[in-house]
């Protein structure tokens with residue numbers, strides 16, 4: 014999960030769930046890519062690229078439409094067509110779950126929340142005043158308590174013409190994959206962001222201790238512990254791409270009005286070197302090479318994976334896709350070697366990445382499972 018501009022059971026249970034292991038205090042988010050419905054939603058004629066950034070093709074909707082008075086709702090300022098994408102999702106609106114946790118182990122759910130606002134990512138430049146005016150109308154659709162909570166959020170964009178609302182969105186929004194009608198998806202207009210009461214309070218750390226995913230079917234963000242979180246540790250996410258160099262990340266944080274003093278930013282030379290090394294180890298390519306080239310030692314790819322994993326853990330970047338992808342290659346490597354016992358140990362590790370929801374791997378938890386012998390990679394490299 015990244016900040017929007019950079020990169021929650023009936024009644025109370027639907028409101029979003031905050032683990033009792035966390036506490037929100039003043040000054041204290043590609044999610045799994047969403048799939049579009051099999052049948053494309055009805056998109057009004059004229060909503061296409063040729064029409065450019067035409068705000069007349071937008072609408073304000075409140076979802077779920079028939080929410081009870083104590084159910085969290087989201088005011089969405091979106092392109093026409095997104096409403097159909099959302100309401101046609103199988104299971105929508107799925108009730109959210111309550112989590113009760115104390116010790117925060119890797120993969121434990123911490124917070125599930127339906128945002129109070131989803132909006133088109135604000136355009137820059139001369140569109141800002143028009144966007145701000147439209148957002149004033151959007152805010153009128155929010156419940157008073159949500160509006161108050163929104164306006165109480167920090168605004169770091171006070172001197173770039175953003176306005177009070179757009180400024181708060183830009184400071185606090187998390188980006189959201191999907192939900193954009195087909196003609197606009199994969200364009201500069203094809204990105205939404207959302208603001209939520211609790212998740213928007215997460216501060217930045219370039220080695221964040223949370224990872225999250227967005228679930229269309231409940232219109233909610235879910236935050237998990239990306240690694241073991243100690244008692245008293247602040248919960249964080251990264252507002253920038255953590256693989257950017259430290260200087261580049263600081264430039265990204267500038268409009269937010271802070272200088273990051275996390276461990277990676279305080280020792281940028283060593284950290285930049287390790288982060289570059291993580292990215293330089295293309296584990297998928299190396300895996301293909303190892304499967305084809307039988308002259309390479311049997312444990313060659315395993316050493317590469319372990320090296321990458323060591324660097325990721327040193328930089329505390331378990332929230333990043335590289336971590337889970339490396340664990341997956343280790344599992345594949347052991348399956349290729351016909352070692353179900355070792356593979357199952359790494360399956361147990363990857364299943365702790367609960368934010369990734371790799372449920373199809375569950376049968377491989379049991380080293381005796383017949384799923385191993387049926388696997389397409391079984392004993393491919395013995």
Ligand SMILES: C[S@@+](CC[C@H](N)C(=O)[O-])C[C@H]1O[C@@H](n2cnc3c(N)ncnc32)[C@H](O)[C@@H]1O
Nearest residue numbers: 040041167169184185213214215216217269271
């Ligand atoms: C999304 S808000 C986070 C919640 C905010 N701390 C608050 O009190 O509302 C983003 C703002 O928090 C502050 N912030 C976030 N991460 C920070 C950090 N690592 N160091 C200092 N300030 C930070 C900055 O003022 C930033 O504009």
